[in-house]
Ligand SMILES: Cc1cc2nc3c(=O)[nH]c(=O)nc-3n(C[C@H](O)[C@H](O)[C@H](O)COP(=O)(O)OP(=O)(O)OC[C@H]3O[C@@H](n4cnc5c(N)ncnc54)[C@H](O)[C@@H]3O)c2cc1C
């Protein structure tokens with residue numbers, strides 16, 4: 041069988057972008073394999089019509105047992121339905137949630153997990169997944185020995201939109217709320233309205249060249265935030281500034297921070313150490329602003345400006361405001 | 367409290383990774399190794415728990431014999447004992463998890479700690495898989511951990527910087543993320559201790575992988591870029607290029 045089951049993650053009652061991208065990838069793959077696409081939604085009241093986004097069939101699992109996220113619970117549900125629809129491929133987006141429970145799900149199914157894939161292809165009737173390893177310093181191509189469980193990197197796969205329709209079939213969780221091993225009890229919200237670097241289409245990052253925000257660098261970081269605001273971008277940072285306590289951990293881009301692949305990445309006052317490059321060279325377009333024309337960041341930048349962040353960043357914000365009419 | 371920390375020997379983060387002659391694994395020439403970065407947070411978490419609640423911290427690692435170097439570093443930081451599952455091959459997370467689970471199962475364990483992600487294989491999966499195999503609760507990407515009365519209060523970093531709070535019964539598996547603690551460095555006493563500590567070895571007997579690697583390639587090089595200009599005067603050209611050439615704004 042060549043059916044594909046895909047978990048579609050929701051966010052505030054709506055399918056998330058990453059979830060729809062995973063559904064798009066599932067649809068494209070199922071077509072190549074001559075199978076069908078089943079979307080599974082867990083714990084959402086009204087999943088809407090995912091038929092328009094590529095699902096042939098939608099399963100909506102509800103009830104008390106899934107009122108809150110649980111890694112073991114979500115894993116069991118997805119593994120159970122994967123078997124029920126005879127799925128040869130099981131997909132989810134490689135978000136914090138997908139990465140968490142898909143590993144348990146694959147273990148239930150006694151399968152490997154191809155994590156954070158950036159490409160899926162069919163060769164000789166077998167599905168091949170490509171995934172960055174060693175922080176993107178190499179690309180690994182894998183095939184499953186049995187069924188393929190995989191998570192897909194957000195912002196890489198395309199959504200599909202069509203005029204299909206699939207009314208959700210309701211299902212209950214195959215366990216009660218009391219059977220779960222770990223359940224979210226409370227969510228402490230991150231900074232309100234803050235975009236996540238890993239999920240944003242544009243990222244503006246600052247490095248040590250911006251200097252101490254509690255000292256002479258105060259204006260530089262304000263300027264960086266203003267640039268991010270004009271572009272609707274998330275702010276990122278190098279490890280040097282995170283370790284200095286200038287920016288939060290969650291902002292760190294790089295091998296031991298977040299891997300980002302936005303359409304535009306603007307590096308300000310960042311030298312371009314190998315560990316930083318590892319996290320951002322998957323970006324579509326890279327801009328670098330650095331006073332040192334020999335900084336390694338210019339080797340990967342599509343466009344570079346040699347100059348002081350003090351001057352260039354505010355000038356860029358002004359020029360963009362004009363160009364974007366905002 | 368019996369604490370187990372699973373650590374992985376991995377190429378240092380500044381290593382240049384080139385595909386090897388087999389086209390499937392990387393060329394190990396000139397590559398240096400270290401404890402995979404996030405496993406250091408797991409080691410620190412284990413030692414902190416021991417200091418607070420008493421007990422022992424035991425390292426379990428699967429890898430080549432050379433991994434005794436990384437294991438000794440962990441002992442020098444303050445871990446008590448270790449076990450090496452000797453296996454020279456590179457395995458996927460499913461195979462690794464099964465091998466680790468078989469070893470951990472026969473050891474006393476209240477808390478089993480992992481890194482949230484290995485810097486080389488990057489599956490973010492091994493810890494959760496071990497938990498599933500052993501039928502234990504797991505919380506991944508942990509940035510807060512307190513233990514009292516046989517239960518763990520855990521904070522996990524989720525999307526958008528949100529923190530999910532869990533309370534789970536022990537034994538349990540936690541995978542550790544930066545922010546949980548600051549890994550200590552080894553002191554002289556620890557280094558002496560590490561020299562004396564025996565590291566028992568048994569064959570890894572890693573079961574078959576769930577994934578077959580069919581190729582490893584360097585990513586395509588980025589197209590040559592351009593320096594648009596110098597200083598603030600260059601921004602007009604940059605904005606034009608971003609709009610008209612790159613079409614990203
Ligand atoms: C195990 C390990 C893991 C690591 N993981 C990561 C990671 O995930 N992410 C990461 O980023 N790093 C990581 N690093 C750190 C990395 O090696 C570098 O130290 C770090 O990226 C440097 O940060 P930076 O570019 O901000 O600072 P620097 O290297 O100090 O560069 C500052 C740059 O700013 C420029 N500059 C200075 N003043 C100005 C000005 N006024 N205007 C314009 N430009 C200016 C300078 O020319 C310089 O190029 C890791 C290191 C190790 C050992």
Ligand SMILES: Nc1ncnc2c1ncn2[C@@H]1O[C@H](COP(=O)(O)O)[C@@H](O)[C@H]1O
Pocket residue numbers: 372373374375402404405408426427428429459462466479480481482483484485487488489490491492493
């Ligand atoms: N060979 C190994 N030996 C011991 N622990 C490992 C091994 N491989 C992975 N781990 C643990 O599993 C974590 C996650 O690895 P991964 O699933 O590859 O991202 C690592 O941070 C380690 O704690």
